[in-house]
Structure formats: C-alpha cells, structure tokens
Amino acid sequence: MTAVAARPRAAMSEQALAELKALLGDRLSTAAAVREQHGKDESYHAVEAPDAVAFALSTEEVSAVVKVCARHKLPVVPFGTGTSLEGGVGALAGGVCIDVSGMKEVLRVSTDDLDVTVQAGVTRKQLNEHLRDTGLFFPIDPGADASLGGMSATRASGTNAVRYGTMRENVLGLTVVLADGRIIRTGGRARKSAAGYDLTRLFVGSEGTLGVITEVTLRLYGIPEAISSAVCAFTDIRGAVDTVIQTIQAGIPVARIELLDEVQMGAVNRYSKLSYAEAPTLFFEFHGTSAGVQEQAEMVSALAAENGGMDFQWATRAEERNALWTARHNAYYAALALRPGSRGWPTDVCVPISRLADCIIETKRDLAQSTLLAPLVGHVGDGNFHLVYVIDPDRPEEMAEAKRLNDRMVDRALAMGGTCTGEHGVGYGKIEFLAKEAGNAYAVMGELKRAFDPDNLMNPGKVVRL
Amino acid sequence: MTAVAARPRAAMSEQALAELKALLGDRLSTAAAVREQHGKDESYHAVEAPDAVAFALSTEEVSAVVKVCARHKLPVVPFGTGTSLEGGVGALAGGVCIDVSGMKEVLRVSTDDLDVTVQAGVTRKQLNEHLRDTGLFFPIDPGADASLGGMSATRASGTNAVRYGTMRENVLGLTVVLADGRIIRTGGRARKSAAGYDLTRLFVGSEGTLGVITEVTLRLYGIPEAISSAVCAFTDIRGAVDTVIQTIQAGIPVARIELLDEVQMGAVNRYSKLSYAEAPTLFFEFHGTSAGVQEQAEMVSALAAENGGMDFQWATRAEERNALWTARHNAYYAALALRPGSRGWPTDVCVPISRLADCIIETKRDLAQSTLLAPLVGHVGDGNFHLVYVIDPDRPEEMAEAKRLNDRMVDRALAMGGTCTGEHGVGYGKIEFLAKEAGNAYAVMGELKRAFDPDNLMNPGKVVRL
Known part of the structure; x- marks a missing residue:
C-alpha cells in the first residue's frame, strides 16, 4: 500500500474510550486487526484505520455512540460491508x-404495498432470501453483496438500474442519526409525497457525511412472470453501443443491458472457464409477461442484427440465465485474476447515451497507447461504464499512469455532459472531480455539510473538503 | 375572501424600487391589479399581494433582482402560472x-438522449407542442397547464405518475438563483450520478423557499407505439380500489389509473354533457406495443370483472380517448360548476395502497354526515386521492367544516402511514400537517432553510415557519 499524506488525527482520550466501553462492552474493539479491516474497502485505496470500532445493534445505540463522539469531538465513520470503491470507509482523521x-x-x-423496512446492515442478498416466498424482490444489484444502508449512503445502482432505477428512486424513507445524536425519520411509505424538503434524497448519496443511516424503507417489485436473457457479440464496439442507444430510444423496457469489451470477455472466459467470442459483447435481461419478453427479445435482436451483432443467443432456462449472469457478476474478480496479486482501480464515468460510443472509443484509444491492462464493463443502458485498471499499488509509475488516464477520461466525460461517478460515489478519491463537475454548486455542498455537521465529524474528508 | 391575520410586512423603500426599476424598466409593476393577480392561486386561499412584480426574462435578471432584494431585506416570491393550490404564491410578508x-x-x-432543457416559464403543454415532431413527449400532467419551473418547485405529478414517476424522478438538473443571488447548476444530463449531495432533489419540492428555479433539465419519453384507454364503472368503491391494488401488485405497467366517485361522475356528466353511469368509475390508459397494450387491457379487464366491474369499455381511437380524458381533466371545473360562484378546496392525502380503500371509505362516511359537497377523484395507482370541497370562502361555517373534515382525513392518512400531501405541496396551508408528519425531521427542515436563507427572504412563511 502506498502511504498517504499524514493528516491531523483527533486524539482518542481514555475518557471517551471508557464511555464507549460502558455503552457497548465487548462490542467496542481497539484491536489492530479489527481496526485495519475496517479501514479499507475493495479498491486500491490505502488502509486508514479508525481508533476504535463500535459494533452497534440498534438505532439508539448508534445515537448513543454518536453523542459520545460529538462530546469528545471524535470523527464517526459508518461501516456496512466495506465494499465501497472510493475509500468511503477510510478513517482519514481517525475516530470511531x-x-x-x-x-x-x-x-x-408489506407484500400488499410492495415495500419493506430493514436495518442498515441487512444486505441485498439477505433481503432477497427473506423475500423468497413472497413473490417479490428488490432489484438493485451493484455486484457486491453490500448492505442496504451502505447502498443508500452511496446511491448505488448496478445492472438493473436501466429498468428499476437506482437507490435514489427506490429508497422511500430512512432513519438517520444526525451529528448531534438526534434520531430522525425521513420520507414515509406513501409512493409519492410533496411534504417538505426531500431529506431522504439528501441522505441518499451523502456517504455518511451528514448522518448515519440506521434503517431503510425500500420499494419492492413483483418477480416478473417471465425472465429471459440473451447474449450477443458484435464486430465492433460502436455497433454494440449503437444497439444500446436504439434500444433505449425505442423505449424497449430492458431490465439489464450490459457491455463487456473484448479484453473483459477474455478475462471472463479464463476465470469462469467459458468459451464466449472474445469480442465486444452485450448481455441482456428481459422481464415481463411471456409474450412481452419474447417481443422485447425479438425487437432487440433485430436492432443487434442491423448493428453488426453476430449471433443473438436467447436463454430462457434459469440455469442458462444464471450461468450467463454469474459470468457477468464475476467480471471484477476475473479482471483481477488476469494478474495475480494485483488490485483493481475501477473507474466510473457516466455520460448522456448519445455520447457513449465516442467516450468509450476515445478512452480505449488512450488505453491502447498505454501499458496498463484495463478490461471494460458497462451499465450501458444508463450511459455508465467502468474500466478496471489492474494494478500493483506499490508501483508508483502504474498508479501515476492510471491516474493520468483516469483524469483524461473524467475530463472527457464532463466535456460530454457526463458525471465523474455514475454509482461508486465520491469518497475521497474523487473530490477534485466533483468540485470540477459541480462548479459553484460545490461550495453549496460545503455549506450544506456545515449546516448538518458544524464540527466536521461525520465521515470527515469525504464528498466535500471543508 | 376571508381576511388573514395581519403579518409584519417589509417596507419597500423608494431606493429598492428605484434599483429594480433601473434593472427592469417597464417590466417592474406596482399596479394594484397586477399585484393582486400575483397574490392568489387557484385555491380558496385569500389574496396576499406582493409590493411589486418583477417580470424577469433570464436567469441573470432573476439573480440581479434577488440581489437587490437581499440588500434591502425584501421577500422574494417566485411566480409561474399561479396554478398552485396551497397558497404557494401568496406574498405573506410582502416583497417582490x-x-x-x-x-x-x-x-x-436532445432526441438521442431523451432530454430537454427549458426556461422555468415554459409550460408542460408548450413543451409538448414544441416536441410534436420529435416522437417524444413529457408525461407529467398535473391537470393545469403549469410552468415547468413551478411544477419542479412543488414536486408536481398527476395522472401519469403511476407509470412515469413525479417531477422528483424526471428532473435531471436545475439552474437555481440562491438567496444571495448566486447562480448554481445542479445535477446534469447523465441518467444517473453519485456525484455529491442531491441538490436537484433538494430544490424539487422546496416551493421557492431555498432559491428561485430558472431553468429545468427534464427526461423525455418516446411516444408509445400504441395507446389505449378504458373506462369501467363499479358496483362499489371498494371493488374499484381493489382492482387498482391488484393491478399494481401484478406489475401491470398502466400509464394512468384514475378513480372518480359517483358524485364526481355526476358532475362530469353535467359539465361535459356525457352519460356515464353515476357510480365509482376507473379510467385507465395503457402505453406500449400494440400487443402489449392489448395484453394489459385484458389483464386489467379480468381483474375488474372479479371486483364488481360492470362494463369494461376499451377505447383505442384517439377521439374516444381524448373525449374520455378531457372529461377527467375537467373534473375540478365540473365540481365547481355544481355550485356557481363557489371556490374549490382540494385535499391531497396519499397512503400506502393497501390502506387506500379504507381511507376513502372512512373519509366518505365522514362526509356523508356533513352538509358539504365534495366530489372525489384519485390518482389511485399511487394511493393519492383528492376531495374537492365546493365552498363559499365567505361563509366561515363552511370553511370551518371543511377544515374539520380535512383535519380528520389528514390524521387518518398519517395514521395509515401516508402523507398530508401527495402532490400539491405544503404552501402555508399545510405547515401544521407537515410538522406532525415529519416529527423531529421538521426541525431539520428549518435548519436547512436557515442554512440556505439566513434572512428568511425566499418565499417566507411557506413549507417551514421559522
């Protein structure tokens, strides 16, 4: 791990520690291994260990811990599953x-109302397991089996967003512990409301910097009568992206439409022992009635054929579909397996879909002139794609090259009307990009942060820098 | 009009007036008729005239006006079409x-990206007229031909929300003038983003109390290949509502599903010279492929038949559909026409759909024991319904009775997990309800307001009371 510049750390007093111990007993840990494990996420970011880890079991307990921290001016960093990708869990200024x-x-x-309320530590897979006999499911799928609190905090999305939206559209309400320990409930169970400021959407995507999310109310959906999948390789990447654009423009309600480039398809073949064509490839999923999914698949198949699609393979059997999506889900690990011992630096721009082909092609041209290995996957129905730089973070020249390419790609995406992060969030890895993207609205975000957290104790150093 | 309690009004100095005149010339008016017209909306709320009306033509001009107001501590009240229903445009403390x-x-x-950017004064009908040759449309339809700035500010929705969402889901970005005159742009054109705090959603629904919206970027949709409508009367209101619940639970993607009760159907018949059955009635619209809309209509027709639907009439011809929806759109005016010279007090609760039948039936039971006339219409796919109290605001006993019934209905909706306003907003008519609904999150809304508007000059007295 590369060292990061030393930052001022709050001293954690014996008194504060004693107060937290009194609250939590054994569920407060200062063991080095526990602190280390909580100071890192799934990306290349260096470990930034907190001074202590508090294993809370209820909203009231979170509130009590936050109150102790507020009194002692200690930073608070929420932690779900540690699967963030922009250093969201790093305790940059120490604390709890x-x-x-x-x-x-x-x-x-509520099966009748298609909604559910969970504690923040419930993961998406646990929720869907719980729902198994209800005929309902929660669609948002960022890949990792993340906690629903963490997914709310980072405004996560993933493969299903093109049909079902992101956490922004699917969180109905939240319970949040504020910086002073107050517990508030935002939103509610009505499907729409015009009742005051949208605090729910303010906390969704705030990455723990405005408060700690402890409970989440979510929309659910009926499991579709029919689900089918398809896979189609293309002669070139523009043909694949044009198929996506035309599908979206035609209003075909695809549930998933994912792009993997030829490098990623090679990685997937090796990792999952498959034999797909090593060419730019689209993976589709269709949800609806039996007649509906067949109609969707036929429409998309026709568009693919017009754009250089080579062989549109339609899979309706559950095993076939699962094999296909398992291969897609393992893309990140397949990428890392190309170089044992490496770590991933996943990029995350999102652009208006009319610019997607240009953005991808220019980015791959840049990459072709570099020595870095970087497979590409994309939630292309939303205009969102990821490169994964497969790197050794101990080699400064690789880090510098990844940074140079990433800077160029983000600038390219912003020039095309896009965003520096479609779904991974800002953390501390993207604050400069956010400042560039938001213009003078960035200062307003800082003012908002100060209003909610005047002492800058809630996940300090993330999203905005005060 | 009933008089409202006198409020402290900012004195508008000659100096402030001169500065605004210098900016706007003839486009600053202090004429009594102009001020009166800008102090009232479409509801029963009394006129609250501003001291002056500034007809701005650009974001920069709005910013310049706001700066003058900030310097002179004058309230600022934004005005689009004056079609709000909770007194949103009333200048409670005078000002500009x-x-x-x-x-x-x-x-x-952008037809390729399915998005558009408009100035705040563009109305939804004007936008759809502009889009006529593109094959695209903007679906949100609150009834009135409101401005898109105003629709954003009140988080409007209406008949299409069950399929296309509300303004919350369809505003991609905004240009906003803040209380100190700064101009910021929020959001962007990417279909999703995890880049920092969701300022867009914070301003959507803020009713002018955090800033003045001057430009709006919106999602658009392709006009569906096929559109069909249907109408079906029911033997009782529970059967109608149960049909709605089952339709939503089955995931049938209806574009519109509207309930009119027997009183409203009578009003519609008289107003639009029609001969519908005077029974609880559902109006449907289906969007999709030809096969898709037929499949949807058949599924809904089967559900209606199981729930006491009497005659499911399916209309695919544009003229038939337009006649049907014109009747629905005129429901408010049809209600007022039941009593010439009256005004409307439209209510607006929204509950989880499993509670919708109970909420409506209990509300109608209350109403049956009152002398007030109040037809019912509902965007029932979202759990949202409106009574329109047809009243004479000069009769205090009618106002008191409407208030008593409305208080009971809002309490009922809140007890069922609902909201005091599905789409009309808070204005100054519903602040007490919002405080009750939001609990201690109401104080947080006040803190947010103070952070954005420390002098309480932006549409003061609305949403939160400081």
Whole structure:
C-alpha cells in the first residue's frame, strides 16, 4: 500500500474510550486487526484505520455512540460491508468506526404495498432470501453483496438500474442519526409525497457525511412472470453501443443491458472457464409477461442484427440465465485474476447515451497507447461504464499512469455532459472531480455539510473538503 | 375572501424600487391589479399581494433582482402560472414577486438522449407542442397547464405518475438563483450520478423557499407505439380500489389509473354533457406495443370483472380517448360548476395502497354526515386521492367544516402511514400537517432553510415557519 499524506488525527482520550466501553462492552474493539479491516474497502485505496470500532445493534445505540463522539469531538465513520470503491470507509482523521453489520433485522414487509423496512446492515442478498416466498424482490444489484444502508449512503445502482432505477428512486424513507445524536425519520411509505424538503434524497448519496443511516424503507417489485436473457457479440464496439442507444430510444423496457469489451470477455472466459467470442459483447435481461419478453427479445435482436451483432443467443432456462449472469457478476474478480496479486482501480464515468460510443472509443484509444491492462464493463443502458485498471499499488509509475488516464477520461466525460461517478460515489478519491463537475454548486455542498455537521465529524474528508 | 391575520410586512423603500426599476424598466409593476393577480392561486386561499412584480426574462435578471432584494431585506416570491393550490404564491410578508412566465424558451432538445432543457416559464403543454415532431413527449400532467419551473418547485405529478414517476424522478438538473443571488447548476444530463449531495432533489419540492428555479433539465419519453384507454364503472368503491391494488401488485405497467366517485361522475356528466353511469368509475390508459397494450387491457379487464366491474369499455381511437380524458381533466371545473360562484378546496392525502380503500371509505362516511359537497377523484395507482370541497370562502361555517373534515382525513392518512400531501405541496396551508408528519425531521427542515436563507427572504412563511 502506498502511504498517504499524514493528516491531523483527533486524539482518542481514555475518557471517551471508557464511555464507549460502558455503552457497548465487548462490542467496542481497539484491536489492530479489527481496526485495519475496517479501514479499507475493495479498491486500491490505502488502509486508514479508525481508533476504535463500535459494533452497534440498534438505532439508539448508534445515537448513543454518536453523542459520545460529538462530546469528545471524535470523527464517526459508518461501516456496512466495506465494499465501497472510493475509500468511503477510510478513517482519514481517525475516530470511531460504527459497524452496522450486526443490524440485520428485516423489520417489516408489506407484500400488499410492495415495500419493506430493514436495518442498515441487512444486505441485498439477505433481503432477497427473506423475500423468497413472497413473490417479490428488490432489484438493485451493484455486484457486491453490500448492505442496504451502505447502498443508500452511496446511491448505488448496478445492472438493473436501466429498468428499476437506482437507490435514489427506490429508497422511500430512512432513519438517520444526525451529528448531534438526534434520531430522525425521513420520507414515509406513501409512493409519492410533496411534504417538505426531500431529506431522504439528501441522505441518499451523502456517504455518511451528514448522518448515519440506521434503517431503510425500500420499494419492492413483483418477480416478473417471465425472465429471459440473451447474449450477443458484435464486430465492433460502436455497433454494440449503437444497439444500446436504439434500444433505449425505442423505449424497449430492458431490465439489464450490459457491455463487456473484448479484453473483459477474455478475462471472463479464463476465470469462469467459458468459451464466449472474445469480442465486444452485450448481455441482456428481459422481464415481463411471456409474450412481452419474447417481443422485447425479438425487437432487440433485430436492432443487434442491423448493428453488426453476430449471433443473438436467447436463454430462457434459469440455469442458462444464471450461468450467463454469474459470468457477468464475476467480471471484477476475473479482471483481477488476469494478474495475480494485483488490485483493481475501477473507474466510473457516466455520460448522456448519445455520447457513449465516442467516450468509450476515445478512452480505449488512450488505453491502447498505454501499458496498463484495463478490461471494460458497462451499465450501458444508463450511459455508465467502468474500466478496471489492474494494478500493483506499490508501483508508483502504474498508479501515476492510471491516474493520468483516469483524469483524461473524467475530463472527457464532463466535456460530454457526463458525471465523474455514475454509482461508486465520491469518497475521497474523487473530490477534485466533483468540485470540477459541480462548479459553484460545490461550495453549496460545503455549506450544506456545515449546516448538518458544524464540527466536521461525520465521515470527515469525504464528498466535500471543508 | 376571508381576511388573514395581519403579518409584519417589509417596507419597500423608494431606493429598492428605484434599483429594480433601473434593472427592469417597464417590466417592474406596482399596479394594484397586477399585484393582486400575483397574490392568489387557484385555491380558496385569500389574496396576499406582493409590493411589486418583477417580470424577469433570464436567469441573470432573476439573480440581479434577488440581489437587490437581499440588500434591502425584501421577500422574494417566485411566480409561474399561479396554478398552485396551497397558497404557494401568496406574498405573506410582502416583497417582490418574480414572475418567470416570460422565460419561455426551450433551450435545448436532445432526441438521442431523451432530454430537454427549458426556461422555468415554459409550460408542460408548450413543451409538448414544441416536441410534436420529435416522437417524444413529457408525461407529467398535473391537470393545469403549469410552468415547468413551478411544477419542479412543488414536486408536481398527476395522472401519469403511476407509470412515469413525479417531477422528483424526471428532473435531471436545475439552474437555481440562491438567496444571495448566486447562480448554481445542479445535477446534469447523465441518467444517473453519485456525484455529491442531491441538490436537484433538494430544490424539487422546496416551493421557492431555498432559491428561485430558472431553468429545468427534464427526461423525455418516446411516444408509445400504441395507446389505449378504458373506462369501467363499479358496483362499489371498494371493488374499484381493489382492482387498482391488484393491478399494481401484478406489475401491470398502466400509464394512468384514475378513480372518480359517483358524485364526481355526476358532475362530469353535467359539465361535459356525457352519460356515464353515476357510480365509482376507473379510467385507465395503457402505453406500449400494440400487443402489449392489448395484453394489459385484458389483464386489467379480468381483474375488474372479479371486483364488481360492470362494463369494461376499451377505447383505442384517439377521439374516444381524448373525449374520455378531457372529461377527467375537467373534473375540478365540473365540481365547481355544481355550485356557481363557489371556490374549490382540494385535499391531497396519499397512503400506502393497501390502506387506500379504507381511507376513502372512512373519509366518505365522514362526509356523508356533513352538509358539504365534495366530489372525489384519485390518482389511485399511487394511493393519492383528492376531495374537492365546493365552498363559499365567505361563509366561515363552511370553511370551518371543511377544515374539520380535512383535519380528520389528514390524521387518518398519517395514521395509515401516508402523507398530508401527495402532490400539491405544503404552501402555508399545510405547515401544521407537515410538522406532525415529519416529527423531529421538521426541525431539520428549518435548519436547512436557515442554512440556505439566513434572512428568511425566499418565499417566507411557506413549507417551514421559522
């Protein structure tokens, strides 16, 4: 791991530690291994260990911990599963990590209203397991089996967003502990509301910097009558992206439409022992009635054929579909397996779909002139794609080259009307990009942060720098 | 009009007036008729005239006006079409009304990306007229031909929300003038983003209390290949509502599903010279492929038959559909026509759909024991319904009775997990309800307001009371 510049760390007094111990007993840890594990996420970012880890079991406990921290001016860093990608869990200024992974209760399911309330530590897979006999499911799927609190905090999305939206569209309400320990409930269970400021959407995507999310109310969906998948390789990447654009423009309600480039397809073949063509490839999923999914697949198949699609393979059997999506889901690990011992630096721009082909082609041209290995996957129905730089973070020249290419790609995306992050969030890895993207609205974000957290104790150093 | 309690009004100095005149010339008016017209909306709320009306033509002009107001500590009240229903445009503390209805430019349309940027004064009908040859449309339809700035500011929705969402889901970005005159751009053109705090959603629904919206970037949709409508009367209201619930639970992607009760159907018949059954009635619209809309209509027809639907009439011809929806659109005016010279007090609760039948039936039971006339219409796919109290605001006993019934209905909706306003907003008519609904999150809304508007000059007295 490369060292990061030393930052001022709050001293954690014996008194503060004693107060937290009194609250949590054994569920407060200062063991080095526990602190280290809580100071790193799934990306290349260096470990930034907190001074202590508090394993909270309820909203009230989170509130009590936050109150102790507020009194002692200690930073608070929420932790779900540690699967963030922009250093969201790093304790840049030390302090107390609040691990909510023990808050695993599904508090309420309403099959009639298609909604559910969960504690923040419930993961998306746990929720779907819980829902198994109800005929309902929660669609948002960022790949990792992340906690729903963490997914809310980073405004996560993933493969299903083109049809079902992101966490922004699917969180109905939240319970949040504010910087002074107050507990508030935002939103509600009505499907729409015009009642005051949209605090729910303010906390969704705030990455723990405005408060700690402890409970989440989510929309659910009926499992479709029919689900089918398809895979289609293309002669070139523009043909694949043009198929995506035309599909979206035609209003075909695809549930998933994912691009993997030829490098990623090679990685997937090796990792999952498959034999797909090593060419730019689209993976599709269709949800609807039996007649509906067939109609969707036929429409998309026709568009693919016009754009250089080589062989549109339609899979309706559950095993076929699962094999296909398992291969897609393992893309990140398949990429890392290309170089044993490496780590991944996943990029995350999102552009208006009319610019997607240009953005991808120019980015790959840049990459072709570099020595870095970087497979590409994309949630292309939303205009969002990722490169994964497969790197050794101990080699400064690789880090510098990845940074140079990433800077160029983000500038390219912003020039095309896009965003520096479609779904991974800002953390501390993208603050400069956010400042560039938001213009003078960045200062307003800082003012908002100060209003909610005047002492800058809630996940300090993330999203905005004060 | 009933008089409202006198409020402290900022004195508008000659100096402030002179500065605004210098900026706007003839486009600053202090004429009594102009001020009166800008102090009232479409509801029963009393006129609250501003001291002056500024007809702005650009974001920069709005900013310049706001700066003058900030310097002289004058309230600022934005005005679009004056079609709000909770007193949103009333100048409770005097000051300057900024009328953006002259900001009517469609700044940019991207047919490839399905988005558009408009000035705040463009109305939804004007936008759809502009889009006529593109094959695209903007679906959000609150009934009135409101401005898109105003629709954003109140988080409007209406008949299409069950399929296309509300303004919350369809505003991609905004240009906003803040209380100190700064101009910021929020959001962007990417279909999703995790880049920092969601300022866009914070301003959507803020009703002019955090800033003045001057430009709006919106999602557009392809006009569906096929559109069909249907109408079906039911033996009782529970059967109608159960049909709605089952339709939503089955995931049938209806574009519109509207309930009119027997009183409203009578009003519609008289107003539009029609001969529908005077029974609880559902109006449907289906969007999709030809096969898709037929499949949807058949599924809904089967559900209606199981729930006491009497005669499911399917209309595919454009003239038939237009006649049907014109009747629905005129429901408010049809209600008022039941009593010439009356005004409407439209209510607006929204509950989880499993509670919708109970909420409606209990509300109608209350109403049956009152002398007030109040037809019912509902965007029932979202759990949202409106009574329109047809009243004479000069009769205090009617106002008191409407208030008593409305208080009971809002309490009922809140007890069922609902909201005091599905789409009309808070204005100053619903602040007490919002405080009750939001609990201690209401105080947080106040803190947010103070952070954005420390002098309480932006549409003061609305949403939150400081």
